[in-house]
Amino acid sequence: MHVAVRAILMSVIALVLQSCSVVEPTVDSKSLLTPLAVSSDAITLEVFSVPVPRGEEQVAALWKLVDEQALPAEQRQRLDRNGFRAGVLGPTIPAELAEVLKVTEKRVEEGQEFKMTLDPEATVNLRLVHAKAGKRVEVAIPETREHLHLLETTGGEVGGKTYAQAECRLGLRANYENDGRVRLEIVPEVHHGAFQSRMRGNDGMMMFTQERPKRVFDELQMTPQLGPGQMILLAARADRPASVGYHFFHDTRGDRPVTMLWVIRLARGTHDSAFFEKPADDGLSTVSNDIEE
Numbered sequence: 001m002h003v004a005v006r007a008i009l010m011s012v013i014a015l016v017l018q019s020c021s022v023v024e025p026t027v028d029s030k031s032l033l034t035p036l037a038v039s040s041d042a043i044t045l046e047v048f049s050v051p052v053p054r055g056e057e058q059v060a061a062l063w064k065l066v067d068e069q070a071l072p073a074e075q076r077q078r079l080d081r082n083g084f085r086a087g088v089l090g091p092t093i094p095a096e097l098a099e100v101l102k103v104t105e106k107r108v109e110e111g112q113e114f115k116m117t118l119d120p121e122a123t124v125n126l127r128l129v130h131a132k133a134g135k136r137v138e139v140a141i142p143e144t145r146e147h148l149h150l151l152e153t154t155g156g157e158v159g160g161k162t163y164a165q166a167e168c169r170l171g172l173r174a175n176y177e178n179d180g181r182v183r184l185e186i187v188p189e190v191h192h193g194a195f196q197s198r199m200r201g202n203d204g205m206m207m208f209t210q211e212r213p214k215r216v217f218d219e220l221q222m223t224p225q226l227g228p229g230q231m232i233l234l235a236a237r238a239d240r241p242a243s244v245g246y247h248f249f250h251d252t253r254g255d256r257p258v259t260m261l262w263v264i265r266l267a268r269g270t271h272d273s274a275f276f277e278k279p280a281d282d283g284l285s286t287v288s289n290d291i292e293e
Contacts, residue, residue: 083243091229231265
């Protein structure tokens with residue numbers, strides 16, 4: 001019996017050895033691993049930030065092309081009271097916006113797909129965000145303020161609050177619609193204060209995380225529906241100083257505040273060549289140090 005079992009085992013081993021081959025390493029190959037790629041269900045967003053032109057006529061001409069009625073009336077009213085201006089544009093890129101964004105056919109260099117500047121003065125920035133459908137990501141507005149004094153309008157009442165070590169962020173969530181468009185959920189947030197230890201449950205396991213308190217402006221959520229190439233423009237209203245929108249879209253790091261325009265564009269597929277020749281095939285947006293709620 002033992003002899004028969006041994007013979008069977010030797011036969012199996014011989015067959016396995018015959019079916020195997022030695023893989024010779026290639027000299028030109030940098031890695032045998034498959035390169036990372038964007039998930040097939042990822043939604044790629046191009047996020048531009050740029051100073052608003054100083055000429056009032058140029059700004060007025062640009063906003064005349066924007067469909068502010070694309071957002072529900074109730075959303076527009078809440079945004080207006082809190083200093084936000086928003087609307088949908090595209091997919092055609094008008095000359096007025098192309099000039100502001102300084103978009104060209106410039107090629108994105110290798111390794112620069114995540115975040116790059118588009119002009120020599122480094123005033124126009126582009127960030128690519130690969131958002132998995134239904135999952136939340138964040139875009140941070142690059143400025144931390146020692147003290148942020150906000151005037152908030154909620155339910156018709158105006159109140160003020162101060163946040164220490166504050167950072168403004170936009171929470172993003174994207175979902176496919178049945179008609180082929182993408183529905184964005186954009187929520188302004190203020191992350192502030194010191195990091196705190198917190199216990200979180202995840203898939204049946206408990207873990208400690210380091211998080212900062214945050215003020216989530218759910219009442220200012222924007223829900224535009226975008227087709228390929230369309231974009232939403234976000235800016236502050238000039239007549240709402242100290243409002244939430246003012247602080248989100250004003251850069252105060254220089255000698256005087258600079259009004260900023262943010263453009264969130266839905267790229268076609270993972271990326272198309274409307275602005276650049278090379279598609280983006282990797283990189284993720286900056287994620288929060290706060291666990292998704």
